[in-house]
Amino acid sequence: MATHVHGLGRVSAAIVAAPAAGLLASLAAAAVLPASPEIRLLTWALAGFPAAAAAPCFALLAKSGARAWAGSAVTAAAAGLALVLA
Amino acid sequence: MKLSPRAYAILWDGHAWAGAASSVILFAIFFLGPFALFAEQLGPWQEPAFREAPAVSQDAAIALAQRIVDEEAVNEPVWFGVSLPADEEPWLRLWHFDEGAFHYTWLHPVTGARIGERSDLGEFLNAMHFLEPLPYGTAIAGIASIVLLFLAGTGLALQLGRFLREALQFRPGGKARRTQWSDAHKVVGSVTLPFVIVFALTGAILCLADLLQPTVTQALFDGDAAAHSRATEWPNPPAASGKPAKAPDLAAAFRIATARYPDAEHRWFFIDNLGDENVSMDLPGEQDGTLGRYTNVRFAGDGSVTWTRDAGGSNPYASAMALLFSMHFAGWAGYGGKMLFAALSLLTAFGILAGNLLWLERRRAKGFARFDALLERLTAGGCAAMPAAVAAVFLANQLLPLDLDGRAELEHGAFFAAALAVIAWALVARAPARAAAHALLGSAAVLFAVPFIDAVRFGRLPLDPRTGWLYGTEVGLVALALVLAGAAFAIGRIVRRSSASIARPLAAPPETEPETIAPPRAA
Numbered sequence: 124m125a126t127h128v129h130g131l132g133r134v135s136a137a138i139v140a141a142p143a144a145g146l147l148a149s150l151a152a153a154a155v156l157p158a159s160p161e162i163r164l165l166t167w168a169l170a171g172f173p174a175a176a177a178a179p180c181f182a183l184l185a186k187s188g189a190r191a192w193a194g195s196a197v198t199a200a201a202a203g204l205a206l207v208l209a
Numbered sequence: 210m211k212l213s214p215r216a217y218a219i220l221w222d223g224h225a226w227a228g229a230a231s232s233v234i235l236f237a238i239f240f241l242g243p244f245a246l247f248a249e250q251l252g253p254w255q256e257p258a259f260r261e262a263p264a265v266s267q268d269a270a271i272a273l274a275q276r277i278v279d280e281e282a283v284n285e286p287v288w289f290g291v292s293l294p295a296d297e298e299p300w301l302r303l304w305h306f307d308e309g310a311f312h313y314t315w316l317h318p319v320t321g322a323r324i325g326e327r328s329d330l331g332e333f334l335n336a337m338h339f340l341e342p343l344p345y346g347t348a349i350a351g352i353a354s355i356v357l358l359f360l361a362g363t364g365l366a367l368q369l370g371r372f373l374r375e376a377l378q379f380r381p382g383g384k385a386r387r388t389q390w391s392d393a394h395k396v397v398g399s400v401t402l403p404f405v406i407v408f409a410l411t412g413a414i415l416c417l418a419d420l421l422q423p424t425v426t427q428a429l430f431d432g433d434a435a436a437h438s439r440a441t442e443w444p445n446p447p448a449a450s451g452k453p454a455k456a457p458d459l460a461a462a463f464r465i466a467t468a469r470y471p472d473a474e475h476r477w478f479f480i481d482n483l484g485d486e487n488v489s490m491d492l493p494g495e496q497d498g499t500l501g502r503y504t505n506v507r508f509a510g511d512g513s514v515t516w517t518r519d520a521g522g523s524n525p526y527a528s529a530m531a532l533l534f535s536m537h538f539a540g541w542a543g544y545g546g547k548m549l550f551a552a553l554s555l556l557t558a559f560g561i562l563a564g565n566l567l568w569l570e571r572r573r574a575k576g577f578a579r580f581d582a583l584l585e586r587l588t589a590g591g592c593a594a595m596p597a598a599v600a601a602v603f604l605a606n607q608l609l610p611l612d613l614d615g616r617a618e619l620e621h622g623a624f625f626a627a628a629l630a631v632i633a634w635a636l637v638a639r640a641p642a643r644a645a646a647h648a649l650l651g652s653a654a655v656l657f658a659v660p661f662i663d664a665v666r667f668g669r670l671p672l673d674p675r676t677g678w679l680y681g682t683e684v685g686l687v688a689l690a691l692v693l694a695g696a697a698f699a700i701g702r703i704v705r706r707s708s709a710s711i712a713r714p715l716a717a718p719p720e721t722e723p724e725t726i727a728p729p730r731a732a
Contacts, residue, residue, distance in 0.1 A: 137223070142355065150428050161440045161524040163429050168526070172413040176358035180366075183219050206428050 132188015137179035140195035144202070145178030146171055151202035154209040211370040224363040228564045229584055231356040233591030234340075236561045238350060238412075240595040242554030244334035246539055246547045247685070251331030252297040254682045255606055257667065258315070258324060262299040265318040268460070270294055273318055274301060274478060275459045282456040282484035287449070289483045291459075293476035294318050297678050304479075326617045330606050333621055334599070339416060342621065351416030357409035364398050375399060386703070387570030390563050397560030404553050411537040414530070442518050442527035446481040446489035446507075454486040454510050465514065466492040466506040473504045473520065486510060495540070496520050501531035502540045555692070562592050589645035590635025594628040596693050597648050600655035601627030603686065607662045642704050649697035657690035 153167035178195070185191035212220065244251075253259040274291045281289050290304030301316040315324045333342070340346030368375050376399030379392045398405075422437070430436040438445045459478055466475050473494025481489045487510070494504035501521025509515050522528040535541050539550040565588040572581040605623035609616050631648045638644035660683035664671035672687070674680050 150425070154428050159524075160430060160436060161526040164425070164437075164440045165526040165529055167425060167429060168414055169410075169529070172355050172410060172417075173358055173362075175355050176362055179359060180220065180223065180363065183223050184216055209428075 130188040133183055133185055133191045136191035136195050137182035140192055141178035141182035142175040144195040144198040145174035147199050147202040149174040151205035155205055220363045220366055225568055227356050228360055229568050231353050232561050232565045233587055234353045236558050236592050237595050239554050239558035241334055241338040243551035245338035246551050248331035248335035250297050250678050253678045255328040255330035259299050263319045270318050271460050271463055278456045285484035289480045291478045327611055328606055329617045347416045351413050354409045354412035361406050387567055390567040390570055394560055394563040394567050397556055401553055401557045407536050411533045440526055442522055444516055447487040449482040449485040450487045452486040453484055457488055457490045457508055457510050458512055461512050462492055462508045470494045470504040472496050500535045500541045502535050586635050586641045589641035590632035593645040593648040594631040596652035597631045598624045598628035600652040603659045604655050642700055646697045646700040649693045653690040653693035656686045659686055
């Protein structure tokens with residue numbers, strides 16, 4: 124198998140930042156969804172944890188640790204903004 | 210569709226590391242799954258008083274419950290619960306909520322005799338399935354569920370374009386052991402994948418919903434907790450008024466709930482603000498054989514219905530959650546389905562173990578790092594710890610005197626002491642796999658002996674099909690003992706073969722691994 128050197132930046136982003144960003148992004152997506160409260164809650168319940176599980180994959184696949192952290196931070200910031208404005 | 214070699218290598222490593230890091234916790238959760246599924250049915254096993262079902266009519270039991278509730282109303286408890294007798298719990302159960310925890314007392318429906326919490330074997334093993342008795346256990350179980358989703362997702366991604374082949378490929382005759390563990394891990398992972406995804410998702414929701422509730426309420430309901438509780442179809446009861454009032458009429462409420470949901474079993478009365486004017490009483494119902502099985506009727510103090518919940522829920526969120534939780538708890542399937550779920554749970558535990566063994570075999574070929582040596586010991590100790598802990602709690606349930614103070618806590622202590630002892634043994638043993646095999650064999654011997662100890666204590670025939678739930682428990686324990694003994698012998702055989710190959714350093718080099726860890730070629 125091709126070996127791959129994992130940087131500490133990508134791994135730390137995958138463990139710490141990406142799951143939180145995934146949870147926050149799914150919460151923001153549910154909050155801005157033009158639907159009933161029950162549908163929004165259902166969207167969050169079904170998407171939130173899969174998003175937290177999928178986000179580390181994107182962090183690990185990023186080209187560098189800086190990109191992994193930046194991607195997580197931008198996602199979290201955009202989600203936070205959406206939650207404030209929603 | 211296939212992953213690029215880079216993506217394959219990264220996700221393979223991510224899958225392996227996350228699996229190794231979470232394996233012992235996930236193994237414990239899945240090993241205890243069967244006990245959680247049959248927790249209620251362990252009632253007559255853990256409490257010998259339940260083995261002789263007293264003959265009492267439902268009306269008489271409700272009348273007795275009413276007397277108890279009337280007496281309790283004077284104390285104005287924030288919460289109080291009563292359950293009527295059932296096959297597996299033929300006494301009434303009285304629940305109190307004190308100092309943040311539920312406590313219960315059993316009440317004989319004819320004599321009125323009371324006994325306390327002498328054993329909570331089934332409920333404890335159910336709670337341990339969610340790691341509830343451990344500090345931060347529920348949160349850890351929730352995070353482990355998210356890691357399991359990650360493992361399922363990355364495992365599926367790694368099998369893109371080869372899922373069917375790998376789901377069916379098992380080469381037990383292969384000379385390289387890592388080929389066998391690799392095949393076993395992939396076959397078990399593929400077969401149990403839908404089950405694992407449902408359990409991981411519902412496990413995360415069950416374990417983390419309370420923790421995240423304030424955030425979700427703020428984000429999706431503008432901080433309105435009442436709106437949130439309406440969406441989940443579990444509206445909050447009214448606050449106590451401070452004005453005393455008599456207890457609600459249980460018999461009338463029971464008639465209304467049974468008439469409204471005739472297919473549901475009603476035997477619980479859960480009362481908020483008992484003795485207060487704003488008393489609120491829930492009669493939850495359970496309908497077996499349906500996907501959305503939970504009903505509820507809520508009453509005010511004057512007997513009026515203030516809220517009902519149909520089986521399957523009446524809004525999209527409640528319907529989806531009813532479906533998912535029914536799948537988690539196998540409520541839709543009856544005992545045959547529960548046994549299938551129990552087997553799948555143990556199979557998944559084996560798949561997790563096979564993943565660790567695959568990791569160790571791959572690393573062994575390259576030379577063990579310190580983490581690998583630790584993982585080997587934790588895998589051996591952690592996975593053998595759960596059978597030993599279960600055997601210890603069942604043995605303690607047999608040997609501790611029935612009226613001993615703090616008996617239930619001592620049973621819990623036996624569980625944790627056995628688990629810690631086996632982990633410590635594997636950490637210091639010269640050959641951790643051999644220690645695990647011995648622990649498994651000891652656990653198997655105890656689990657096999659427990660039905661016979663019980664039979665001797667109570668002067669009855671063991672494995673007698675006429676004893677209902679007892680017979681079911683005995684068959685389960687003996688079957689588990691045989692599985693563990695088989696695992697112990699298999700591990701012993703592997704250890705002996707390893708010793709033989711170490712003793713013959715000039716033997717042929719290990720077979721190169723032709724299986725499937727090589728990444729696909731770039732398209």
